[in-house]
Amino acid sequence: MSHDVVGLRAVLRSAAFLTAGALAVSVLAGCSSDEEKSKPVAAQDIAPASRSLVSDGGVLRWAVDSVPATLNAFQADAGPATARVAGAVLPSMFRLDASGRPERNPDFLESAKVVSTEPKQVVVYRLKQQAVWSDGREIGADDFAAQWRALSGKDSAYWTARNAGYDRIEKVERGANNLEVKVTFSKAYADWKSLFSPLYPKDVMGTPSGFNDGARRTLKVTAGPFALQKIDQKAGEITLSRNPRWWGNPAKLSGMVLVAVPRDKRADAVAAGKVDIADVDPEEAGRIKAAGSSAQGSAADDQRYVVRKSLEPAYTQLALNGSRGPLSDERVRRAVARAIDRTELAGLVLKPLGLPAVPVGSHLALSGQDAYADNSGALGGHDTKQAKALLSEAGWVSGGPVKEKKAAGTEAKKPQNSAEPTKAAPSAEPTKATGSAEPGKTAGASQNKNADRSAGTAADDGKGYPGKDPGDHPKKQGGMPGAYAPEGTAAPAGGAIKTFAKDGKALELRFVLPSGAGSQSLRTVGDRIASMLEKVGIRVTITKVPDDSYFKDHIASGDYDLALYSWPASAFPATDARPIYAKPVPAADGSLTIEQNYTRVGTDQVDQLFDEAMVTLDESDERNLVRKADARIWAAAGSIPLYQRPQLMATRANLANAGAFGFQTPIYEDMGFLKKGAKPSASPSS
Incomplete structure (x- = not known):
């Protein structure tokens, strides 16, 4: 995955509480009724096939961005490869x-349910x-207890990146035997199913040294269809x-090798047969698909590659920094949002x-x-x-007088760490049409701490997974056809x-x-957004910055007005999304504690709805x-939110039960290569 997606569960949660307008009750009421799922x-597109x-x-051989810095998924520098191994x-x-x-994993659980809500919530596994x-050794209550103590946040000797949910547990006890685990919560917790996944052995979680250093480079004790070899x-x-002690369906593969392959080397690695599966960019996907088509009939299936495609469980958004300048006015932010055609951008x-x-x-x-x-x-x-009406309401005047800055014969100073800025709307009288579009840092110590952590999981196009932009790139570098009108095209009607x-x-x-080659699609989308805003009379200066500084030095630090980055979806939004939208809290030194709210826009109402959602044990409630909170966030x-990110996976043609997984957690024991002559079930791109 790419670095323009910010990892939802990567940052330690802290208390945080900006102001925006309230939402009409009638809008919220429309969210409360149940409808079809x-x-x-x-x-998903994974070439499904029965194990037989x-x-x-x-x-x-599976291409990943890098060898993980740690194998402990609860540490700040854990990344996608960490999750793959876990x-x-x-x-x-x-x-x-x-x-x-979320669904119960039958390989580990006979059952898991809430057995009591009064006086406290109790869950029995x-x-x-x-x-x-x-x-x-059998997996049991002592492992659950060790993980709870490590992640509860009560012992600062454990260098944890997050403790959401574990901090609401009062105690973990053995039930009738070691296979029955009784978890009592001090505060009700709706998202209890998010806990103990993954579960580490007490050897890792039992001591600070085991947690902090013991699981960074090795996992001596495991429990899955595979085991770590080296x-x-x-x-x-x-x-x-393959794990010889695995009790479930035995792994079809005898082994897996995660191979670190840079984004710009993936297509070559696939073509050379050095990897069997790789997350690729659209341009590379086109080359692989074309090569696969030309090889039809001339090469065995086990030598051909296909591109499996779906939508990644993450979406790209336009972020508006509400902590400064014109965008501190909610009416201006709403005007920007109303000027944008989201359907056109998704299609692009x-x-x-x-x-x-x-x-x-x-x-x-x-x-x-x-x-x-x-x-x-x-x-x-x-x-x-x-x-335009919203801008007028906010006191902005269409065609109003502008006191231009004195040039004094020199160019404006370029922003630090940036390429030269380019104006999308250089004057009030543009000479070129723009195609087919429809007519001071606030980060304090607490914020910088989180910014540093997210920088390990956020990358070049803003995504939050390190290393690449998997699927938002257009097929051609330099923009999509129709993104710009030819030089000399007449200005739009109306002057x-x-x-x-x-x-x-x-x-x-x-x-x-971001300025890097792997972020071309974000720039294409950004150019189109700038064009849309220009058409309503908003000037946009596009500043391109190095990929490695894009998130940490600009998004997380608040050095932007508009930006594009992505968030992954969560099955537990009440827990995982709250830090993203929590109202920032002014600190004593004048900075803001923002958690992961990089737009710095929040409301008391949204915070309250998240707090209520986190404690209700009625799934419908x-x-x-959560839906009511979302409506207020929109307002x-x-x-x-713009579009769900593409997910493109180049795989060997005879690889089954692997590819573009979409939402689903991969089932590693079912992956493997088809027997000679066998064909997978029909899938969207086969």
């Missing part, structure tokens, strides 16, 4: 299905008797082997890939998840007339566009975008509270 916009059709043996070698009590909903660690930092490889990215171009309607869930509902109506759709101004200053916003216009 939504479906994922695009189905999959060969026994073989080693799967998923294959450690227990998880719950995993996600194809619709992004009954573990499978066959479930054992690789050293032969990590070769020099070769950039992690080798997993997804249509060339043959994926459904459906704008995302929620900040807190994606279509297919229980909490999903399209609440964008709380803000309103694309309407340039309304956008020059009048720029809004106030107090002698033009309404101008600084749009920060929790869902409705505050701090961030505008």
Whole structure:
């Protein structure tokens, strides 16, 4: 995955409480009724096949961005490769299905349920008797207790990145036997299914030294279909082997090797047969697909590659920094949002890939998840007339007088760490049409601490997973066809566009975008957004900055007006999304504690709805509270969800049960290579 997605569970939660307008009660009331469950916009594409059709043996070579800095998923520098290893070698009590909903993992749990709510919430886990660690010890209550103590936040000797949920546990006890685990909560916790996934052995969690250092480079004790064999930092490889003590369906593969392959080397690695599966960019996907088509009939299936495609469980958004300048006025933020055609932007990215171009309607869930509902109506759709009206209401005057800065024969100073800024709207009288579009830092010590942590999981195009932009790139570098009109094209009918101004200053916003080759699609989308804003009279200065500084030095520090980055979806939005939208709290030194709220826009009402959703044990009530919170987030216009990110996986043609997983947690034991002559079930891109 790419670095423009910020990892939801990567940052330690802290208490945080800005102001925005309240939302009409009538809008909220529309979210409260139950409706049919939504479906994922695009189905997963994993070449499904029954285990009987999959060969026994073989080693799967899987491209990853890098060898993980740690194998402890609860440390700040854990990344996607950490999660990949943990998923294959450690227990998880719950995993996600194809619709992004948590389901009990039958390999580890006989049952798990809330057995009492009064006077306190009690959850009882009954573990499978066959479930054992690789050293032969049964998985039991002592492992649960050790993990709770390590992640509770009560012992600062444990260097944890997050403790959400574990800090609400009062005690963990053995039940009738060691396979029955009784967890009592001091405060009710709706998202209890998020806990103990993954579960580490007490050998790791039992002491600060074991937690902090013991699981960074090795996992001596595991419990999954695979076991960790070795990590070769020099070769950039992690080798997993079939676990002989695994009690579930035996792994079809004899082993897996996670191979660190840079983004710009993936297509070559696939072509050379050095990897069997790799997350690739659209341009690379086109080359691989074309090569695969030309090889049809001339090469065996086990030598060909195909591109499997779906939508990643993450969405790209336009972020509006509400802590400074014109965007500190909610009316201006709402005007920016109303000026943008989200359907057009989704089509710009997804249509060339043959994926459904459906704008995302929620900040807190994606279509297919229980909490999903399209609440964008709380803000309103694309309407340039309304956008202009909102700017006028905020005191901005269309075509108002502007006191231009004295040039004094010198250029404006370039922003630090940036390439030269380019004006999307250099004057009130543009000479070139723009194509087919429809007519001081606030970070304190606490924020910088979190910014440093997210920098390990956030990367070049703003995503939060290190290393790459998987699927938002257009097929051609330099922009999509139709993004710009040819030089000399006549200006739109109606004459020059009048720029809004106030107090002698033009309404101008600084749009920060990453400059690297892997972030081309974000720049294409950014250019189109700038064009849309120009058409309503908002000037936009685009500043391109180095990929490695984009998130940490600009987004997290608040050095931007507009930016594009992505958030992954969570099955537990009441817990995981709260820090993203919590109202920032002024600190004694004048800084803001923002947690992960990089737009710095929040309301008391949103905080209250999250707090209520986190403690209700009625799933329907929790869902409705999350939807109400989302409607208020839309109304505050701090961030505008645009489109779900593409997920493109180049895989060997005979690889089954692997590819573009969408929401689903991979089932590693079912992956493997098809027997000679066997064919997978039909899938969207086969």
